[in-house]
Amino acid sequence: DAEITQSPRHKITETGRQVTLACHQTWNHNNMFWYRQDLGHGLRLIHYSYGVQDTNKGEVSDGYSVSRSNTEDLPLTLESAASSQTSVYFCASSPGSYSRGYTFGSGTRLTVV
C-alpha cells in the first residue's frame, strides 16, 4: 500500500545545530508540503513543492529549507536550530488538485534545547 512516512518520530537537538527531517511518499504525488503545528496556531505552512526541482516558501519559512531531487522525498532542513522551532512537524502530499484531500505523515516531534 502507498504511504507517506516521516523520520525520525522524535528528535532532541541543541540550539545552533543543523537538523534534517525526512519525508518519503510512495503515492507518486506531485505536491508535497511541510507544516508545523503549534498551540494556538493550528497548521502553518513552511515550504512546499509542486514537483522535482520545484520548491516554494510558505507562511513561516524563515530558518528552514527544502530540496526536491525526486518525486518521493522532500527533506526539511533547519539550518541552525532555535528554541522557537520546537514544534511538531507534519509532511503532507497530494496529487495536484484541490479536489483531492491531503495525505499526512505521522509527524515528527522536534525539541530544540
Add this chain to the structure above:
Amino acid sequence: ILNVEQSPQSLHVQEGDSTNFTCSFPSSNFYALHWYRWETAKSPKALFVMTLNGDEKKKGRISATLNTKEGYSYLYIKGSQPEDSATYLCAAPSNNDMRFGAGTRLTVKP
C-alpha cells in the same frame, strides 16, 4: 490571505448526542473546502472534499454541508460515540496553499 475560521474551539458532548460545528471562509474565489479528522497523537485524515454550492457529503454518522455563497460549511455528527473524539479541521485553498482552520476539538463522554 484567506482566513479560515472554525467554531466552537472545543465541544464536550455526551455519548448519543448529535452535534455540529462550523467552518467559515471567504466566499470570493471559492475552489474547494476540505474537512479532516485528527485524532490525538495521529495525523489528520481526510474526511470530505467539497466543491459545489449546496453539496452534502456523508460518511456513516458524519455529514457535511457547504454554502459557498455565504462562505460556510457545517459538519454534523449524529449519535456521537467516544471514538468520534478528535479535532476536526477544515481547510480551503488560497494562493497555492491550503489554509487550515484552528480546528474544533470534540470530546464525547461515555
